[in-house]
Amino acid sequence: MSRILRIAGAQMGPNQKADSREAILARMIALLEDAAGKGAQLVVFPELPFTTFFPRWLLADQEEVDSYFETAMPNPNTQALFDRAKALKVGFYVGYAELTPQGQHFNSAITVGPDGSILGKxxxxxxPGTVEPRAGDRFQQLEKRYFEYGDMGFPAxxxxxxxxxxxxGMLICNDRRWPEGWRCYGLQGVELMLIGYNSAAYDPMGGTTESADLRTFHSTLAVQANAYMNATWAVSVAKAGNEDGSGLIGGSVIVDPNGVVAAQAKTLGDEVIVAEVDFDACRQGKEKMFNFAAHRRPQWYRAIVDQVxxxxxx
Amino acid sequence: MSRILRIAGAQMGPNQKADSREAILARMIALLEDAAGKGAQLVVFPELPFTTFFPRWLLADQEEVDSYFETAMPNPNTQALFDRAKALKVGFYVGYAELTPQGQHFNSAITVGPDGSILGKxxxxxxPGTVEPRAGDRFQQLEKRYFEYGDMGFPAxxxxxxxxxxxxGMLICNDRRWPEGWRCYGLQGVELMLIGYNSAAYDPMGGTTESADLRTFHSTLAVQANAYMNATWAVSVAKAGNEDGSGLIGGSVIVDPNGVVAAQAKTLGDEVIVAEVDFDACRQGKEKMFNFAAHRRPQWYRAIVDQVxxxxxx
Structure with missing residues (x-):
């Protein structure tokens, strides 16, 4: 069994609020085809790629909020992407706003196999962010208002x-900065971490000390080090650029199990990055430096779960 | 109260087995004086700086092993360093091989205040490494043979x-690659992490895929990202160079709470690096992105303590 896979990150430029669902989906399909043309067997899309990043606004009308959500996946609004991927025998990771039959709202992601089946969710x-809007700020970060916290753990x-x-394993956006999530996947022997993100190009909590360059550095650094410390490949993909007047960083990246960047996006627009990934390259780290069974000392880690x-x- | 401190990393070149304790201590005192001359109020020395890195050899004679250990700190072999630091009103972090009155062996570190008092241990x-030597290898990594695992947790x-x-907080060498230790300090609000290390410039477990450059990159990356993810300053200091025929990486580094390198050593020898550290620079991270109380979800982290x-x- 070959353990070499060609993977693409499909960074997206901004989705304006005025853009139709159809226009955005057409761009995603074009990225998929571009990636497939470059030999990719798996394509990673960003977090919440089907619409603009709506948690930046306080929306009073729940019906308007729910218009950003998917009640099934696939559904008529997304089916064409699934169909094209299956025809090309290409799998993909994609984020979406999930509205369950029970009325729960989650910020979710799925990975779809080359045969169209859903492999994981x-x-x-x-x-991140707040439940209540911050007074006086032009843009909010209201994920804690619109979504419930994920309830599935970290299922590899x-x-x-x-x-x-x-x-x-899969993570979404802010998750990539939290070593706990990476480690829970590491403890399942993760070899490939898939991540989509929308990250503000300024301090979204109102500060002025974080430039786009610094925030891109943070984004890349967190993925590099957590990939290294868990001896896994990682693919972390942005929606980027000026979206409805709010800046998003780019910097989509494919990182190897040494934490070394194998490919990185250069633009803030629609851009495909590709790397050939050898999963056996994870073995050096997993068997030596990060042989968890030999070296971890969980009796001293209790604060991590006993304390918030x-x-x-x- | 000023929260700005001038800190030095006192990277050391190799200590050969043939070097006398006195000669090594004299070099450490020279580094201390150099750092004090540059205005440093706190000087960070490497792991096990008083001797060569003896766990690279299988030593059959326990008396010889114990000759590398300190039965008290300070003791006549180290007193001159403590005296000079107190006279200069400079604090320091220093590693040492600790042999307790009960006969336990630990790989330890202390931080000494400007008045000579021991602030923390x-x-x-x-x-890392193994209990039993690996057959056929010129150099071993026998820390698991010569030391017991630390029994004090992560006490800030x-x-x-x-x-x-x-x-x-204090960590020692391999600890810096384990996000669990950093997080246990992060949960105590750590603002300054002190680390000394001796890291082989090749894969010490016998592989051939890790060059000195890659291992220096790993060392810096782990410190940068864990400093960022815990919004803390970090000072990580090497014993470097060709020590008794075995290569050690350098790359001693002072990192800010954004994970950005503030100072880094350029040589593999005795070298002082200095940075001015503002502890209030930790607040941005601790109050926003890494506001643990607002954002951590420990109910999903159980594998970290339930599993090795x-x-x-x-």
């Missing part, structure tokens, strides 16, 4: 035989 | 008033 656990799954059966916030010494 | 938890402490009372090794899906 994840609901974002580390929701095996990719198909044609991909080399990699142990695969920081408690400084007196 | 740490015993290395993530011991406050620095003195003259330093701005920073919440301070990785368990891949079937």
């Amino acid at each position: 994840y609901r974002k656990i580390h929701l 799954f095996r990719g198909p035989e044609s991909w080399g059966r990699p142990v695969t 916030g920081a408690v400084p010494p007196p | 740490y015993r290395k938890i993530h011991l 402490f406050r620095g003195p008033e003259s330093w701005g009372r920073p919440v301070t 090794g990785a368990v891949p899906p079937p």
Whole structure:
């Protein structure tokens, strides 16, 4: 069984509120075809790629909020992407706003296999932002208002035989900055981490100290180090650019199990990056430096689960 | 109270087995004086700086092993460093091989205040290497043979008033690659992480895929990202160069709470790096992106403490 897979990150430029669903889906299909043309067998799309990033606004009307959500996946608004991918025998990771039959709202992602089957699903656990809007700010970060916290944990799954059966994990946006999520996947032997994001190009909580360059650096750094410390490949893909007047960083990246960048986007627009990924390259780290069974000391890690916030010494 | 502290990393070149204790201590005192001359109020020395890195050899004679250990700190072999630091009103972090009155062996570090008092102590938890030597290898990594695992957890402490009372943590060498230790300090509000290391310039477990450049990159990356993800300053200091025929990486580094390198060593020898550290620069991260109380979800992190090794899906 070959354990080498050609993977693409399909960075997207901005989706304006005025853009139709059809126009955005057509761009995603064009990216998929571009990636397939470059030999990619798996294409990673951003978080919430089907619409603009609506949590930047306080929306009073729940019907308007729900118009950004998918009640099934696929559904008529997204079916063409699934059909084209299946025809091309290309799998994909895609984020979406999920509205369940029970009326729950999640920030979710799925990975779809080359045969069109859904291989795995994840609901974002580390929701950033606030429930209530911050007075006076032009843009909000209201994910905690519109979404419930993910309730599925960090469930790794095996990719198909044609991909080399990699142990695969999914994270969404802010999750990539939290080593706990990576480690929960690491403890399942993760070899491939798939991540989509929408990250403001300024401090979304109102500060002025974080430039787009610094925030792109943070984004790349977190993925590099967590990939290294869990000896996994990682593909982290942005929606980027000036979206409805609010800036989003780019910097989509494919990182190897040493934390070394294998490919990185250069623009803030629609852009495909590709890397050839050898899952056996994870073995060096997993068997030596990060042989967890040999080296971890969980009896000293209890604060990680016993405590939520920081408690400084007196 | 000023929260700005001038900190030095005192990278050391190699200590050959043939070097006398006195000669090595004299080099450490020279580094201390160099750092004090550059205005440093706190100097960070490497792991096990008083001798060569003895775990690279299989030593049959326990008396010889114990000759590398300190039965008290300070003791006549190290007193001159403590005296000079106190006279200069400079604090320091220093590693040492600790032999307790009960006969226990630990890979330890202490931080000494500007008045000569011991502010905190740490015993290395993530011991790398093996208990038994690997057949056929010229150099071993026998820390698991010569040391017991640290038994004090990750105890943060406050620095003195003259330093701005920073919440301070200590790690030793391999610990810096394990996000669990960093997080346990992060949950105590750490603002300053002190680390000493001896890291082989090749794969110490016998592989050939890790060059000195890659291993220096790993070392810096782990410190940068864990500093960022815990919104803390970090000072990580090497013993470097060709030590008794075995190569050690350099790359000693001072990193800010954004994960940005503030100072980095350029040589593999005795070298002082200095940075001015503002502990209030930790607030942006701690109050926003890494506001743990607002954003952590420990109910989903249980595998981190319930499990030691990785368990891949079937």
